[in-house]
Amino acid sequence: YDFKKYRTPACKECPVKSLCTSRTGGREIDRSQYADAVEENNQRYRENGQLYRKRQEINEHIFGTIKRQWGYNHTNLTGLEKVNGEHSLIMLVYNIKRAMNILGVPDLIAKIKNWKSPYKRNVLFLQITKHFKLKSVFVFEKILLVA
Numbered sequence: 001y002d003f004k005k006y007r008t009p010a011c012k013e014c015p016v017k018s019l020c021t022s023r024t025g026g027r028e029i030d031r032s033q034y035a036d037a038v039e040e041n042n043q044r045y046r047e048n049g050q051l052y053r054k055r056q057e058i059n060e061h062i063f064g065t066i067k068r069q070w071g072y073n074h075t076n077l078t079g080l081e082k083v084n085g086e087h088s089l090i091m092l093v094y095n096i097k098r099a100m101n102i103l104g105v106p107d108l109i110a111k112i113k114n115w116k117s118p119y120k121r122n123v124l125f126l127q128i129t130k131h132f133k134l135k136s137v138f139v140f141e142k143i144l145l146v147a
Contacts, residue, residue, distance in 0.1 A: 002033040066090055 011017055011026025021027040032038070045052050067073050072090055075083045099108050 003030045004033075005030055062094060066094060 006029040007026060009026070011021070014020070017026065075086050077083055077086050103111065
């Protein structure tokens with residue numbers, strides 16, 4: 001983070017300087033480049049405390065589960081696109097595990113098999129083959145249908 005330092009020469013002659021600071025040069029304040037954003041967020045939190053509590057109930061436990069119970073407290077890749085991809089895969093696994101816990105494995109498999117995709121099969125196949133070898137696509141589809 002970048003910090004700005006604020007100081008004044010008035011502290012050197014101030015008669016009550018010892019109440020404010022023990023620093024010989026006077027009081028010095030560091031302010032982060034993000035201090036304005038932090039203050040705005042704190043203000044929104046104070047004004048909408050109930051909304052933030054609701055958010056914590058709904059969203060925050062997901063990240064706690066992934067971070068603390070699964071051990072994903074950092075990413076293995078670098079770069080925004082790669083990190084977003086890694087994060088998307090982790091969220092996909094979380095959602096699948098959640099669906100398995102709610103529906104049960106047999107019902108989840110039945111729903112996947114009966115799902116009518118709004119996407120054309122060929123378009124989806126072409127997008128997958130751009131990222132995987134052809135052999136890997138077939139393995140991926142078998143696992144998806146069997147799991």
